[in-house]
Amino acid sequence: MWSELAARTPITRSPKKENTMQGFLKIEGLSKDFSTTLPARPVFADVSFTISKGEFVCIIGHSGCGKTTILNVLAGLDSATAGHIFMENREIGGPSLERGVVFQSHALMPWLTVRKNIAFAVVSRWAGWTSAQVNAHVEKFVAMVGLTPAIDKKPSQLSGGMKQRVGIARAFAIQPKMLLLDEPFGALDALTRGTIQDELMAIVRETQQTVFMITHDVDEAILLADRILLMSNGTDNDGVYAPGRIAEEVINPLPRERTRAGLHHLPGYYELRNHIVDFLVTRAKAH
Amino acid sequence: MKSLNLKAGLVSLLIFFTFLGIWYVATLPVSGTPAAGTAGLSAEQIEYQKMMGKDPGSTKTTGFPTLGQMGTAIWKQVSNPLYDNGPNDKGILIQLAHSLARVGLGFLLACVVAVPLGFVIGMSPLLRRAFDPFIQVLKPISPLAWMPLALYTIKDSSISGIFVIFICSVWPMLINTAFGVASVKREWLNVASTLEVNPMRKAFQVILPAAAPTILTGMRISMGIAWLVIVAAEMLVGGTGIGYFVWNEWNNLSLTNVIFAILVIGIVGMLLDLAFAQLQKAVTYVE
Numbered sequence: 001m002w003s004e005l006a007a008r009t010p011i012t013r014s015p016k017k018e019n020t021m022q023g024f025l026k027i028e029g030l031s032k033d034f035s036t037t038l039p040a041r042p043v044f045a046d047v048s049f050t051i052s053k054g055e056f057v058c059i060i061g062h063s064g065c066g067k068t069t070i071l072n073v074l075a076g077l078d079s080a081t082a083g084h085i086f087m088e089n090r091e092i093g094g095p096s097l098e099r100g101v102v103f104q105s106h107a108l109m110p111w112l113t114v115r116k117n118i119a120f121a122v123v124s125r126w127a128g129w130t131s132a133q134v135n136a137h138v139e140k141f142v143a144m145v146g147l148t149p150a151i152d153k154k155p156s157q158l159s160g161g162m163k164q165r166v167g168i169a170r171a172f173a174i175q176p177k178m179l180l181l182d183e184p185f186g187a188l189d190a191l192t193r194g195t196i197q198d199e200l201m202a203i204v205r206e207t208q209q210t211v212f213m214i215t216h217d218v219d220e221a222i223l224l225a226d227r228i229l230l231m232s233n234g235t236d237n238d239g240v241y242a243p244g245r246i247a248e249e250v251i252n253p254l255p256r257e258r259t260r261a262g263l264h265h266l267p268g269y270y271e272l273r274n275h276i277v278d279f280l281v282t283r284a285k286a287h
Numbered sequence: 288m289k290s291l292n293l294k295a296g297l298v299s300l301l302i303f304f305t306f307l308g309i310w311y312v313a314t315l316p317v318s319g320t321p322a323a324g325t326a327g328l329s330a331e332q333i334e335y336q337k338m339m340g341k342d343p344g345s346t347k348t349t350g351f352p353t354l355g356q357m358g359t360a361i362w363k364q365v366s367n368p369l370y371d372n373g374p375n376d377k378g379i380l381i382q383l384a385h386s387l388a389r390v391g392l393g394f395l396l397a398c399v400v401a402v403p404l405g406f407v408i409g410m411s412p413l414l415r416r417a418f419d420p421f422i423q424v425l426k427p428i429s430p431l432a433w434m435p436l437a438l439y440t441i442k443d444s445s446i447s448g449i450f451v452i453f454i455c456s457v458w459p460m461l462i463n464t465a466f467g468v469a470s471v472k473r474e475w476l477n478v479a480s481t482l483e484v485n486p487m488r489k490a491f492q493v494i495l496p497a498a499a500p501t502i503l504t505g506m507r508i509s510m511g512i513a514w515l516v517i518v519a520a521e522m523l524v525g526g527t528g529i530g531y532f533v534w535n536e537w538n539n540l541s542l543t544n545v546i547f548a549i550l551v552i553g554i555v556g557m558l559l560d561l562a563f564a565q566l567q568k569a570v571t572y573v574e
Contacts, residue, residue, distance in 0.1 A: 077477050095480040107474035111496045111572035120492065124482035156573035174482065 023050025024210060025074075025178060030083030031243065032069050042081060043069060043234055044244035051178070056204060056211045058221040060276065061231030062284050065244040067214045071182050074212060075101045087177070097125050100176035104183045106167040108155040114142060115151045118170050125174040141173040142166075144203060161192035168200060172207070179204075181213035185220065194260055197223060205256075218276050222269065223260055227251050228276065232284045248279065307354060314353040352543045360543035361550075375535055377527070379551060385527040387555075389445070389520075390513045393452025397509060401457045402502065405464025406490070409498070415465060422462065430455035430516050434523055444524035451520045456509035463505025467498030499570035507563035514556045529555075 031045035044066040051057050059067050072078035074085060076095035085092040087099070108117050118138045123129070129137075142151050145165040155163050164184055171179055184200075185193040201224055204211055215221050221228045230248040234241065254266050263269060328336070352360070368380035408414050430451045437447035471494050479489045521530025529552055536544035 075477075075481055077480060095483060097481075097483050099481070101477070101481045103474055103477070105474055107472075107478050109475055109478075109493070109496070110574045111499075111570075121478075121482050124484050124488075154573070 024053040024055075024088060025051040025212070026084075026086040026089075027070075027074075028084045028086070030070065030073065030080045030085070032066060032073070032078075033081040039241075041234070041241055042243040044231070045082075046243075047083070047246055049229060049246060049249065051210060051212060053210055054208045056213070056224055056226045057229060058213050058215050058225035058227075059229040059231055059246075060215060060218065060221050060280070061244070062233050062280065065231045065233040065284070067231060068182055071101075071180050071212065071214055075099055075180050077101075097174055098177045100171035100174055100179050102164075102167045102171045102179065102181045102184045104186050106155070106160075106163040108163055108166055108170075110155050113152050113154055114147060114158070114166050115139075117155070117166060118142065118173050121170045121174050137173065141169040144172065145169045145199060159192075161188050161196055164188060164196060165199070168196075168203075172203065172209070178210040178212065181211060183214045183216065186216065193217075193220070198260055200224070218273055218280070219263070221276070222252060222254070222272055223258065223263055225252055226256070230276065230279050230284070235285060247283065250276065311354050314351050350542075352546065356543055357546060360541075361547050364544070364547055374526070377532075379529075379532070379548070382527060382529050382532040383551065383555065386517050386521065386529040389448050389528065390452055390510075390517050393449045394456050394510060394513055396449070396453045397456035397460055398506070400453075401460035401505075402464050405461045405502075405505075406468050406494070408461070409465040409468025410494075412469075415469065422458065426458040426462070430512075431519055431523065434520065438524075444526060448517070448520045448524050448528075452513045452517060455516045456513045459508040459512065460502070460505040463508070464498065464502045467501025467505075468494055470501070471497040496570070496572075500567060500572070503563065503567040503570055507560065507567060510559050510563055511556070514552075514559055518552060 027050070028048050030047040031042045033040050033042040035041045043064075047066075047070060049057075059070070061067050069078055073080045074092070076092055076099070092099075108114075109120070112120065115135075115138055118141060119134050122134050122137050126134075139148070139151065142148055145168055147162060147165055147169070150158060150162060155166065158166070164187075168184065171181075185196060188196065197220060203209070204224075211224075213224065215224075228250040229246050230250060232244055232247040234244040236242075250272070253268050253272065254263075258266060364379050368378040370376075370378040371381060408418050433451055433454050434447060437450045438444065441447050441450060475493050475497055476489075479493045484493070517528065518530035518533065521528035522534040525531050525534070529548060533545055533548045533552075536542075536548065
């Protein structure tokens, strides 16, 4: 079946091959089962993939396929029923400052100003720093997302896009080895989303950050990702339950220096987009 | 908005003066009938009636103080609030200080017990269920019902009063703290986890500020109840305090002083509530 898929489109390859490659982050045989009674009905099972250093990987799939659970397991906030995750050949056992998380709901503390929200993270990372050091670092990352004028405002005084920028600045400020983004732009309007996508891409390219991101937006995935994981939902087929899995890995063939405005003029863009949309429409649930 | 406040102020004044007017009219001396009484009586008969407490020469009043008497009494108390003429005759400020000290001590003790305990109960679903039946049974008990037990075990009326304040303040604070801590948003805790924040810092810098508005609400309710209960408690234990003052003036049949004390209790209660409202405002955050 895998070879069939691979034959149909040149940009697809089997995820199995990837396991043998030396990766920065390795996910092996991950599964999660929320059901408390037998028979087991894992939401997803046998999820394996790797992420190389400096790579931007997006995962796309319908609601309920377990994307967020995978991200939470990667973050150490949730535990998998089976499987292992290794980062730089060390197994992940819990949350760590080495993996920064940007939450969908931005998760800023509303009683703290932008400055203090980020300082909270910075102090967590470097407990021994003087307040001047912390402040300089905070200001640097606030400037990076263009929020210097709003640095002493509370989150309630900011727009949705600005809040998400603070969330991104907070995640970058601890200089983690990799970033996990859980649909960071899901709640934003299209215009704001576009602007922040550009900003995020610029920052990621500049800092060579390794990123794993969940999205629902096909264009967002094509713009940002080097590789896109297509995930299918768990389905019942004639009484036989098939858990969700990573059905396909798509390598983004577009040049890395792409822009949102010029994206749809690039050769190969429509083939890629059609392929992903077809997957979501016809195959993501039909297993 | 300003004009609304102004109008409301005017209506308040109107209500106040109407009330004073009704009071004035209701306490007007009833003249006419008794004045004619002395005419047909012999000296012995007048003497006899005076002996029976029915002075035919005097004008009959309802016994309720008039506005003039009230004003004199208030002025007398306010102009000399700190006098001390022995155990049964102290100035209003001295009595208030005793009451406030008892309420303050009992309330502080309740804080020391309820906030940390509520924290622990709020954090642990197990303890929450374990403590629930005790809280449900103990909460509706009138604090004064503890008085005999307190007097017997503590053997000191003043400390028993403080204990009664403690026991009535502890429940709203405990319940609100537990509720506030239990309903801290998962996402803030997740942020703290991914930043590897240690438990103490998490408790003081994430959970406490997040739950602070709810905790303060509990404290405000507690303070309201404590101020209600102190009056009754001091009537029981006697000696000092605003409650004892009310009871003592009732025994003196000085209704003016009783009314004055009622007024003072109301104003002090309002000020205490205002103070807590300010504190609440200081810790409330907008999401």
